[in-house]
Amino acid sequence: MDYCFHLEEGFKITSSRKKINLHYGAAIMVAPIFILLYNTLFSHQILDLSAISIDTKSLFYLIVFYPIVEELAFRGVIQEVIASKTEQYPSYLYISVANILTSVLFVLMHFVHHTPLWAMLVFIPSLIFGYFKEQYKSILPSIFLHMFYNTCSLFLIL
Amino acid sequence: MKRNNQKRVLGLSLVAVLLLGSSAYAGQIIGANASDPYVNTTPPTQSGFGGWDLKDVLVNITDVDYAVISKIFNTGDGTYDAMVPGDSFESQIMTNGEHRGNLHGKDWPVGEPAGIKIINGDSLSNGKPDNCIMTTSYLSETDNPAGVNGYLDSATPAPTICSSSFQSHKRFKINMLETMVAGKNPGEYGNSVDLTFNLLDGDTSSLRYQVLQKINNYTGMRLDGYKVEVLDASGAVNPALTLSLGLGEDAGSDIWTWDSMATFSHGLWGAADGDHFPTDGFFDLVAAGLKVTGHNTSVITGGTDTLGSNYTALFGNWLPSKWQPTGIFWDDDNDPLTDAALVAFWGTAPDAAAGTAPSWHKGMADNWAVPTESEFLAWSTSPLYTIGEIEDTLNLGLNYIVNVGSNVALGGKFTIRITPHIAADQTPPSYADENGSIDPEPPVVSDGTVAISPTPTFIIGDTLTLSVKDEDQNSDPVVKDTTTVTVTTDTGDKETVTLTETEVDSAIFNATIVSEITTASPIQGDGKMNVIKDSVVTVSYADNTHSDTASTTATIVTDDGEDGEDSSGDPASSGGGCTYNPNSKSFDMMFFIIAALGLLFPFRRRF
Numbered sequence: 021m022d023y024c025f026h027l028e029e030g031f032k033i034t035s036s037r038k039k040i041n042l043h044y045g046a047a048i049m050v051a052p053i054f055i056l057l058y059n060t061l062f063s064h065q066i067l068d069l070s071a072i073s074i075d076t077k078s079l080f081y082l083i084v085f086y087p088i089v090e091e092l093a094f095r096g097v098i099q100e101v102i103a104s105k106t107e108q109y110p111s112y113l114y115i116s117v118a119n120i121l122t123s124v125l126f127v128l129m130h131f132v133h134h135t136p137l138w139a140m141l142v143f144i145p146s147l148i149f150g151y152f153k154e155q156y157k158s159i160l161p162s163i164f165l166h167m168f169y170n171t172c173s174l175f176l177i178l
Numbered sequence: 179m180k181r182n183n184q185k186r187v188l189g190l191s192l193v194a195v196l197l198l199g200s201s202a203y204a205g206q207i208i209g210a211n212a213s214d215p216y217v218n219t220t221p222p223t224q225s226g227f228g229g230w231d232l233k234d235v236l237v238n239i240t241d242v243d244y245a246v247i248s249k250i251f252n253t254g255d256g257t258y259d260a261m262v263p264g265d266s267f268e269s270q271i272m273t274n275g276e277h278r279g280n281l282h283g284k285d286w287p288v289g290e291p292a293g294i295k296i297i298n299g300d301s302l303s304n305g306k307p308d309n310c311i312m313t314t315s316y317l318s319e320t321d322n323p324a325g326v327n328g329y330l331d332s333a334t335p336a337p338t339i340c341s342s343s344f345q346s347h348k349r350f351k352i353n354m355l356e357t358m359v360a361g362k363n364p365g366e367y368g369n370s371v372d373l374t375f376n377l378l379d380g381d382t383s384s385l386r387y388q389v390l391q392k393i394n395n396y397t398g399m400r401l402d403g404y405k406v407e408v409l410d411a412s413g414a415v416n417p418a419l420t421l422s423l424g425l426g427e428d429a430g431s432d433i434w435t436w437d438s439m440a441t442f443s444h445g446l447w448g449a450a451d452g453d454h455f456p457t458d459g460f461f462d463l464v465a466a467g468l469k470v471t472g473h474n475t476s477v478i479t480g481g482t483d484t485l486g487s488n489y490t491a492l493f494g495n496w497l498p499s500k501w502q503p504t505g506i507f508w509d510d511d512n513d514p515l516t517d518a519a520l521v522a523f524w525g526t527a528p529d530a531a532a533g534t535a536p537s538w539h540k541g542m543a544d545n546w547a548v549p550t551e552s553e554f555l556a557w558s559t560s561p562l563y564t565i566g567e568i569e570d571t572l573n574l575g576l577n578y579i580v581n582v583g584s585n586v587a588l589g590g591k592f593t594i595r596i597t598p599h600i601a602a603d604q605t606p607p608s609y610a611d612e613n614g615s616i617d618p619e620p621p622v623v624s625d626g627t628v629a630i631s632p633t634p635t636f637i638i639g640d641t642l643t644l645s646v647k648d649e650d651q652n653s654d655p656v657v658k659d660t661t662t663v664t665v666t667t668d669t670g671d672k673e674t675v676t677l678t679e680t681e682v683d684s685a686i687f688n689a690t691i692v693s694e695i696t697t698a699s700p701i702q703g704d705g706k707m708n709v710i711k712d713s714v715v716t717v718s719y720a721d722n723t724h725s726d727t728a729s730t731t732a733t734i735v736t737d738d739g740e741d742g743e744d745s746s747g748d749p750a751s752s753g754g755g756c757t758y759n760p761n762s763k764s765f766d767m768m769f770f771i772i773a774a775l776g777l778l779f780p781f782r783r784r785f
Contacts, residue, residue, distance in 0.1 A: 089769075092776030100782045132768055159779075 087166035119150035209296025226295025227256030267291035287330035305428030307386035310340035313350035403481025403599030411589025418583025441467035491528035524618035536609035554621035556629030626724025671700035
């Protein structure tokens with residue numbers, strides 16, 4: 021009986037992790053669609069081939085450096101601090117209050133260098149990054165996801 | 179389920195094959211298909227040859243001034259002697275035995291003779307036809323979807339097609355000559371120029387062709403209108419051959435707005451639209467041109483009603499070439515193959531009182547201000563600035579469609595006939611003298627004037643030209659003297675630059691200095707201006723009797739070619755989560771804030 025009980029628990033834990041992994045895969049797959057949708061709606065040119073060929077430093081910053089620094093700051097520090105203060109509040113559709121507030125701050129930071137529309141549109145990817153940070157209890161998945169989203173925005177050509 | 183899917187796929191494939199197959203037999207003007215690759219032959223052959231009937235056309239290969247050179251274009255098969263940079267062409271169009279029009283295209287290697295080609299089977303949106311009559315040009319690296327140089331001197335020439343990008347040189351230009359008004363009076367229609375096209379034998383279906391053209395007034399007389407007619411092989415009106423203005427042909431909407439069917443250059447007259455045109459026109463934000471009438475008939479008529487811009491107030495009715503105004507142009511991208519920007523013109527403001535003497539003026543955006551002496555000095559000493567004629571005041575761009583019906587019904591050919599309407603008022607413009615001559619005065623620059631160009635903005639990476647005019651420094655009239663200026667930026671750079679006299683006794687001194695983007699502190703005295711976006715570069719000059727300064731501001735170029743206000747085209751700032759812009763001052767501050775937060779990560783649990 022105990023063996024069956026432990027087996028059941030192990031099965032629940034395994035299936036829960038499988039579900040999160042499936043969600044993670046879906047988040048990866050939806051990235052190109054999201055970028056394509058944005059560019060269709062706003063006719064935003066997403067790729068400058070000549071800039072890539074002559075500015076590899078900017079490529080490194082965009083695909084590697086910035087995602088790491090941003091995730092350390094937002095998901096690593098800000099979201100955890102807010103979470104420690106708001107853990108008594110329930111989540112909405114799997115999105116915690118800390119994730120929402122962190123994403124709002126993320127959007128506000130984007131107003132500095134981007135058009136308001138572009139800045140507001142990063143809210144959804146930010147929620148996704150925050151979700152997986154909470155699910156995996158690690159910022160590594162959100163860092164990789166952030167890198168992938170930035171890469172998609174560069175290499176998708178309409 | 180699997181079998182149903184297989185049947186579905188088979189059915190769709192059959193439909194696709196039928197559709198594709200049917201289009202192979204569709205009626206059309208002889209020409210090239212949009213998907214045809216360039217065919218390299220020896221000698222070279224004009225792409226899309228055969229549709230434009232050259233029986234009454236003399237095609238000359240010329241130099242860039244249209245002087246005939248000893249190279250031949252074969253009007254029978256479209257081959258021509260190999261051309262080199264510096265070569266061009268002129269197709270002389272004869273009608274009723276008279277030389278009525280000259281057709282010019284882009285100089286080689288951007289264009290090739292004879293000047294008109296037919297493209298079939300392209301794919302356009304917004305109701306526009308998938309076929310067109312256009313000029314014989316090739317794609318630049320910027321416009322080529324392959325992302326490589328597509329000119330004729332490249333390894334992979336890429337001809338333009340109907341759907342080629344905006345401003346990729348698709349329109350052919352016909353200079354209407356004096357013979358088109360000879361023997362006619364003001365207020366009358368002039369003589370016509372005909373373009374004849376050959377149709378594929380035996381076809382009975384109908385196709386639509388957009389005609390991408392301009393008609394330019396070299397008649398010697400003011401015009402105030404035109405008409406375009408289509409005629410079959412016998413020279414008669416034919417119900418199988420009509421003209422369309424695109425009314426209701428874009429899913430119930432019009433293809434073109436009422437004020438875009440016959441217009442002068444949008445860069446001179448037209449509103450910024452955030453898409454193709456980032457700024458308002460130099461002269462007016464209202465389009466200049468003619469109202470056009472006629473739809474699904476054999477004739478369309480432009481004029482005499484205009485679109486309401488200040489073209490008439492500035493210049494009167496449609497100018498002839500002898501009265502084209504003089505302007506100062508800036509080659510902002512340092513590329514002689516692209517159009518230069520107009521920065522000033524010789525004439526009078528549109529609201530000037532009658533009898534006002536002409537002078538140099540900037541455009542509407544500067545409220546017709548007279549350029550400063552510093553600007554004149556900068557323009558006169560920079561190789562990027564030239565004085566020339568504003569030819570676009572003569573050139574009317576037309577938008578219309580020819581509906582070509584059954585070739586059998588039309589007799590295998592059809593003609594587009596263009597006829598100008600001569601204006602009743604032939605008064606010379608305000609900037610012409612009593613003899614109708616135009617003689618702009620050279621700009622006046624006072625002693626001690628200093629200048630920097632490009633101005634008021636420059637693109638980071640540009641070479642800046644520094645100039646001083648000072649007779650005091652012209653100490654020896656037989657040698658090129660020197661003087662010095664100090665150049666500073668508001669971000670801490672400082673350079674001392676030695677200027678050399680342009681000629682031994684000119685008293686104008688100039689030198690150049692490169693500009694370079696920097697993310698670190700600028701290095702003074704390194705011979706370069708270290709700048710970031712929005713840096714203000716100031717040149718200062720002082721001697722015993724004079725002192726003056728001049729400034730210009732740094733900008734960057736985004737991926738759409740505009741000066742960088744929004745860096746969203748910059749790869750460093752695109753993407754789902756990037757907050758930094760290395761080209762902005764605030765990059766450093768923002769980056770440090772985020773990085774500092776990130777450094778707190780190991781200590782987060784303590785909060």
